[in-house]
Amino acid sequence: MPSPIPVTRLLPKDIYPSVDIGTCSSPLTKHSHVTTLQVPVQRLHGRVASRLWSSVIHWKELRSMQSVGSGGFGSVYKAEYLGDTVALKKVKKCTKNKLASRQSFWAELNAAHLRHTNIVRVIAATTCVPADFGDESSIGTILMEFVGSRNLQQIIYGCAEPLGKDRWLRYSTDIVHGLRFLHSHSVVHLDIKPANVLVSNEDVCKIADFGCSLKLERGCEVSSISPHLIHVGGTYTHRAPEMLKGEGVTPKADIFSFGITFWQLITREQPYTGDRQHVLYAVVAHNLRPPVHNHPAFESEQGRLCRTLLSRCWSGDARCRPSSQELLPHMEQLRSHT
Template structure:
């Protein structure tokens, strides 16, 4: 079945479909086993050097699938591929909303052709799986670099590790650099939150999980109520008010989510308590935001210095928020003010 999102919005310009009777992949051309988009095999980390992601998975080279996590649209496994450790994500078919799960799979590939230190790299993706690897409830499979098994949500909520100003500022800067790169390529993530930021063994943050992402056309915003964007959801605690109101989305929606994430890094708390519908209504109607005025962390001199950055990031008006490009100087200024 064709992707609900036009394939041309997902593939690099220099990637062209061609007929292949081998490994099955993206549903663009037909053959006896399914469909494929063939690109040259590229070894990982020197074995298969990679500027682009591959649309062919060499299943015989895949070993030792070990579950590491699961979410609303899929499960993630640690595996070996071509001698390297990788993460394998199976996007499952949601029986309640098949269209949304299909859109989630294709949205995962919006940043597949991009390479950046602070973004999880896609290695390969396919919609067809050989019988030996079959999963009837799966829409597609994505191979990604294996970053690690920890995310920022675990650091914030489950870890006893210190999360001092120098550390959370470094994490915030990593996320801002990743967003700046994504936005420069017109990709909006739309689900920025601590659980979607992975930590590498070198303690570097990498933005993951692009299942809600959108690729914008040049100079255009996209209506969040467009039928082809029915998968747009994100996490309600981090979602920008304009998206809750069904208005046009832009990169500034990610900046709002960044602001909520930054508050969590500073406080190590959840942004809201109470009923979901009440929170959604209050964010839009009453500009509800995580506590700053009465929160003990922000009563100190250091905490007061953080307030202006947070206030700008989660402004009710997207045009009043800083761009991802402007975030990094703001964070560097904050670092200087904190004496770090």
Template sequence: MPSPIPATRLLPKDLYPSPDTGTCSSPLAKYSGDATLKVPVHNFPRRAAGRLWSSVVQWKELRSMQPIGSGGFGSVYKARYLGETVAVKTVKKCAKNKLASRQSFWAELHAADLRHANVVRVIAASACVPSTLEHENSIGTVVMEYAGSRNLHSVIYGSTEAIAADRWLAYATDIVRGLGFLHSHGVVHLDLKPANVLVSKDGVCKIADFGCSLKLDKACEGGGAAAAAAAGRPPSPAGGTYTHRAPELLKGERVTAKADIFSFGITLWQLLVREQPYTGDRHHILYAVVAHNLRPPVQGKPAFQTGRGRACETLVCRCWSGDAPSRPSAPALLGHLDEMRTHS
């Protein structure tokens, strides 16, 4: 695995973690019944008080913790917080790569200042961990809105019931709206896939899990390689899900918002075809995606044989083009999806 990118090259200046990262990698204090458990100032941005999220988690107000998921990243709980149903995510400390674990925790906050109907809202975050969760060896806690118990992966693969065209179009539109909002604020997700898109009880898709995200410098967003080098943008980081990862990232090239568009193309294919994108050896797939332009199959798939399906096939193939600049932007995608509603 490549050496992790220094945290100061991933985050805006006001979100740099303290050089004394030891205090971020283990609980700072144990919950003892106090109303709040404050984090030392040097562990959080000085401007936190003016932010839309809080750098203080009121642990006494965090009640009814129920585990709802876990993985290599840590664990997620459903809970009640200040009268609101929330999701609580603990970020696990990786013994093999502690810096990568810390970077993942801080990356969760890249969209913390942003509010959009199709992006999961961050409520509070802390480098502290309550004593009830210390056994998880976590380095931090993020309190987020609870968007429901379903994700797009379970919608696609958890039922044999067909997904109506109006429904998958609505899901796709929600995702692209969320991406467009993030990209307009310089945030790239870099791990977009059905499992990281939550579906609310009202059927609204919300982009979640920003542990692989980056905040791009303005000079890098529209400039070429020289602009990226001048702005100090590192090569693309390791991480994310290989089946949805753009070929330029697999080659270690610079990050742009078009990497998320590639991932969206794979996700849209899954929505229509409801199969896994690839089968076989991971390393062979990675090589073929880069060297032989391997993509999920579209020929012979019933989903692409209607008028709307053929329009969607064209769009999907543009999204996963090997040439990043030729992929459509999120605003352009919205226009194409809107036009697709007229096809039958």
């Protein structure tokens, strides 16, 4: 079935057509013309070409699959693949919203061609799933590096271990590094929140879950939201006001979401309480934000610097927010005060 998402919003032109390998049918079709994804087979650890992901999964090489979690659009498993530990994500059809689930699968591949320390790496993805591994509710499968079993949501709220200043500042800086790289490649994540930031065994943060992401047109800083792109939006507690109003998408939407996440790392509290619709209305109409004034976490000199930075990151006017590039020196300044 044709997808309303233009090819240029999903993958850069230099990825296809390419060399070698089988093809995988894509919903990026226009009427009778069929578009296929063709990319080089990729082995792990750079054993072939490490820059690109593959549209072929060697199913017989998958071993020891163990369920590690599930969500609205799919399930995640830990597995062995070609001798390495990987994460396998099965994206399922949402019976209530089949178009949204298809869009979510293809949006997951917006950053598949990118390689960065603070971004979860995609190894392979395909819609061609053998009967032994798939089911009728499956849209496709994505193989990714296995980062670990922890995310920031669990670290902030689910464990008693201390989260010192040096640690939450390092985590926050990791996220900004990842965002800067994504934005430099015209990818906007649109769902930055603690649950979507994985933490490796080396205590490094990696941005994951690109199911809400968009690929901006090259040279464009703003993209209008097509009425067909129903997956766009992200989690309401972290969604920028312009997104709530249905305005254009820019990388500054991720900066707003980072601001809420940054506040959570500092305070280890929930950003809002109360009815969802009340929060949505108040964020747009009354500039509602998580509390910083008279909060003990923001009383020190470093805390006051954080408060100033937060006020810029979650400004109601996207033009007043710093870019991810501009954020980095501020994060380094904060780290120098620890």
